[in-house]
Amino acid sequence: xxxxxxxxxxxVQPQEIEAKSFEMITEELxxxxxxxxxxxxxxxxxxxxxxxxxxxxxxxxxxxxxxxIEAIRAGRTVVADVQMVxxxxxxxxxxxxxxxxxxxxSDPDVMEEAKRLNTTRAIISVRKAxxxxxxxxFAIGNAPTALLELIRLVKEGEARPGLIVGVPVGxxxxxxxxxxxxxxxxxxxxxxxxxxxxxxxxxAVNALSLMAEKRG
Amino acid sequence: xxxxxxxxxxxVQPQEIEAKSFEMITEELxxxxxxxxxxxxxxxxxxxxxxxxxxxxxxxxxxxxxxxIEAIRAGRTVVADVQMVxxxxxxxxxxxxxxxxxxxxSDPDVMEEAKRLNTTRAIISVRKAxxxxxxxxFAIGNAPTALLELIRLVKEGEARPGLIVGVPVGxxxxxxxxxxxxxxxxxxxxxxxxxxxxxxxxxAVNALSLMAEKRG
Numbered sequence: 080x081x082x083x084x085x086x087x088x089x090x091v092q093p094q095e096i097e098a099k100s101f102e103m104i105t106e107e108l109x110x111x112x113x114x115x116x117x118x119x120x121x122x123x124x125x126x127x128x129x130x131x132x133x134x135x136x137x138x139x140x141x142x143x144x145x146x147x148i149e150a151i152r153a154g155r156t157v158v159a160d161v162q163m164v165x166x167x168x169x170x171x172x173x174x175x176x177x178x179x180x181x182x183x184x185s186d187p188d189v190m191e192e193a194k195r196l197n198t199t200r201a202i203i204s205v206r207k208a209x210x211x212x213x214x215x216x217f218a219i220g221n222a223p224t225a226l227l228e229l230i231r232l233v234k235e236g237e238a239r240p241g242l243i244v245g246v247p248v249g250x251x252x253x254x255x256x257x258x259x260x261x262x263x264x265x266x267x268x269x270x271x272x273x274x275x276x277x278x279x280x281x282x283a284v285n286a287l288s289l290m291a292e293k294r295g
Numbered sequence: 296x297x298x299x300x301x302x303x304x305x306x307v308q309p310q311e312i313e314a315k316s317f318e319m320i321t322e323e324l325x326x327x328x329x330x331x332x333x334x335x336x337x338x339x340x341x342x343x344x345x346x347x348x349x350x351x352x353x354x355x356x357x358x359x360x361x362x363x364i365e366a367i368r369a370g371r372t373v374v375a376d377v378q379m380v381x382x383x384x385x386x387x388x389x390x391x392x393x394x395x396x397x398x399x400x401s402d403p404d405v406m407e408e409a410k411r412l413n414t415t416r417a418i419i420s421v422r423k424a425x426x427x428x429x430x431x432x433f434a435i436g437n438a439p440t441a442l443l444e445l446i447r448l449v450k451e452g453e454a455r456p457g458l459i460v461g462v463p464v465g466x467x468x469x470x471x472x473x474x475x476x477x478x479x480x481x482x483x484x485x486x487x488x489x490x491x492x493x494x495x496x497x498x499a500v501n502a503l504s505l506m507a508e509k510r511g
Contacts, residue, residue, distance in 0.1 A: 100466035129489035162382040250316035271344035
């Protein structure tokens with residue numbers, strides 16, 4: 080195949096870029112109150128967003144990191160709210176432990192039920208996930224209604240997620256959904272405010288799976 | 296299928312959420328220097344990031360919006376640098392005009408060639424794209440090396456993209472690659488600084504395809 084290899088290739092190594100970026104982040108972030116085990120998540124979120132304000136806004140339930148690592152090592156399913164989160168999460172590290180990433184939001188039965196109930200597909204997809212991915216990690220980067228529904232199901236004793244990564248972005252209900260999550264006594268990773276998004280959810284889960292892998 | 300429909304469904308409509316968000320954005324953004332045709336892109340980028348600073352940092356080549364709409368209406372291929380961008384872009388509106396979204400970064404031949412040349416898959420995937428997606432829209436949300444390679448190929452007369460959406464995020468080369476893009480006289484949408492990312496690239500392309508659709 081002709082890839083025009085007569086051009087001088089740049090010699091930029093992805094690993095070098097990442098290492099250099101991580102150094103810059105640590106230097107620029109300066110003093111912070113995150114624990115040593117939380118910091119890799121913070122670092123990777125800043126790496127994915129170039130946003131220190133967003134990184135500093137992260138909040139961890141005291142058991143969040145351990146719960147996330149345990150869920151991954153137990154091969155629990157990661158549930159993504161949208162496909163952007165699903166494709167961004169690194170699969171090989173999860174698969175090593177028997178895990179996978181599911182997303183239900185475009186399933187025909189979810190779309191049909193959402194239409195029937197005049198509600199969001201995100202809400203219905205969470206209901207489907209709590210049956211099919213019990214004990215899993217919910218990675219919610221987009222849909223505040225998904226996070227609100229998951230919180231409601233936890234409160235009613237209907238859902239027992241291993242970890243909730245709840246970082247939806249947006250102007251309507253996103254910040255409010257995260258405030259509600261902060262009140263729950265289940266392992267969560269979230270942030271204060273409107274910012275968030277798919278790359279943030281992805282970064283958190285990928286940081287956790289790297290930590291899970293390092294445990295050997 | 297049992298979706299626990301005995302629970303009271305929330306009556307939140309995605310269309311209402313978006314309309315309300317767009318109102319809030321216009322109100323909070325206040326005065327700005329974007330043109331009427333650029334503004335829908337700015338608005339959708341802020342919607343996707345909840346980041347007004349990022350929205351205000353957008354820069355448009357004078358022909359960017361027209362070129363983007365024309366490329367979509369002509370059914371030109373959209374080239375995504377990574378899968379997160381690929382899955383985020385709304386397909387039905389592109390398909391109406393005969394267009395699609397391609398991503399080459401995980402193609403086996405790209406991976407092999409990157410290894411052989413000791414360079415990034417992003418660079419090789421751009422080389423593949425300029426042959427297979429001539430005149431298309433490049434939507435680069437992640438890989439500065441992809442944007443730098445595309446710029447180099449444009450300068451050498453090897454690539455003639457219809458529009459470059461160049462908004463890679465990161466600490467190494469991202470801001471620099473966008474500074475270089477600003478010097479090119481090809482239609483581009485970019486932003487100043489390190490911020491950017493998949494949702495930004497997706498928001499820009501989706502805003503353009505909505506505008507293309509409105510032309511009827």
